[in-house]
Amino acid sequence: MSFFGKNIKKIRSVQNLSQQDFSKIFDLKRATLGAYEEQRSEPKIETIIKIANYFSISIDDLLTNELTVNELLKFKADFTTNTAKVPKNVFPIISCVTAALVPEYPSSFQDDGFMKSLPKLQLPVSHPEVSLAFEVQNLEMTHLDRGFYPKDVIIGCKVAQKDFKNLDKGSYCVLVTDENLIFRRSFFSSHQVTLKTEHKNIEDITMPISSIKQLWHIRHVFCNQIPDFTDMIEGRLTLMHQDIQKLHEIMR
Template identity: 55%
Template sequence: MSFFGKNIKKIRSVKSLSQQAFAELFDLKRGTLGAYEEGRSEPKIDTIIKIANYFSIAIDKLLTDELTVNELLKFKGDLTTYAEDIKREQFAVIPCITESTAGEYISLYNKDNFVKELPTIQLPVNPAKKFRGYTVLNLEMTNHDQGFYPKDIVIGEEVPSNVIKKLNNGTLVVVLTDSKLIFRRLYITNNNVVLRADHKNIEDEEYPISEIKELWRVRYVFCKRIPEFADGMEDKLQMIEQELLRMKEKLR
């Protein structure tokens, strides 16, 4: 007599899995699983192997012994409950403004239901802080083929209005005004913010701080390509080396 049906029923009980959930793990129909548990049908060998491997239970144990709860809890694999005692790291869930939602965000930015429906990014950052993702839409922040391109994503940390003046000039920010979402560099002049693009042909935009609805200081960047981190460093080192050689020649 096979103990397979009793054992998988006990596994489900220990793991708090419904028949449907257990069946889906192994591409079975719920009715088929019910037939196994009630002894009305015997499983195929590949099904037995899948279940045994998944829960790290020896096949002969699964078929010929009635497993106890204590035995089941000692097995490795997904069945064990040790993971429930681990303090899991909580990633921050960050709403992300995309090309298709940018227009709506301007008017609905303060509606919780709308923000909750935005696509999200999860990052291992402080979940107590407030972040917003923004998808770059244009070439305003490019300069000589360097910088940010459409579809790049920047992640900004919220800056309260009373802290805006304390930001360093040149800080990358995403700013929400009455009519625009703007990704640029921030410069402070008296009680105004000047938003400057890296692209030389784009004019500055200036707003009173009092008109800024939201300002997010860029903290993280995700690019759709591998950036050139060297920034001409190799050429600069070669120039320094040549200059040192020239100086040596003069000293001789």
């Protein structure tokens, strides 16, 4: 048994990353990461290489040594208290497809000039080199005052067609066809995809996978208004309790 599980758990602690945050960076399921940390499962070599490269740790150290906090923080002898010399974190620059540019995007995304002319955002996101932002256009992905509103900005990572099948069912995705740019939940089968909105009265769209020219798996959202974080289950239970009380009153 390697030290991989212990080490990635310590890395998360040092980097102040939750299991969910860590999983997103490396395209892992949270349950899979938990299995690694609890030493119930060993990772694929591709995963080991990604994590080692990302945190600049040798694969040998990651697997065979229980790393210390000092090693993970990489303390240096040339540490300085002069803040002018301390490197500043710079948020990556992400191109954004605004609502006004959505009609043009399906026919122009292969045009380098068009892509370079897109408005730019500077945001704290992972994998900026394969990310693209989109401005939400409508209320299709809103239900019971929750979800994605017009002017919200969603950011997706580009997914190759061979990897569509690896997406979790119901993943939020932006799909690009010859004529349309569609933001919905995606459910893939062997040869087709069904796209669902959060509104139950809007019909699903089913199309062959071959018609998808690009797919962006949504990983971040920047809201135009403060979301309502009230627990939906708690709210539904309260409504059910009120309905039961009304029934009792009627039956008296």
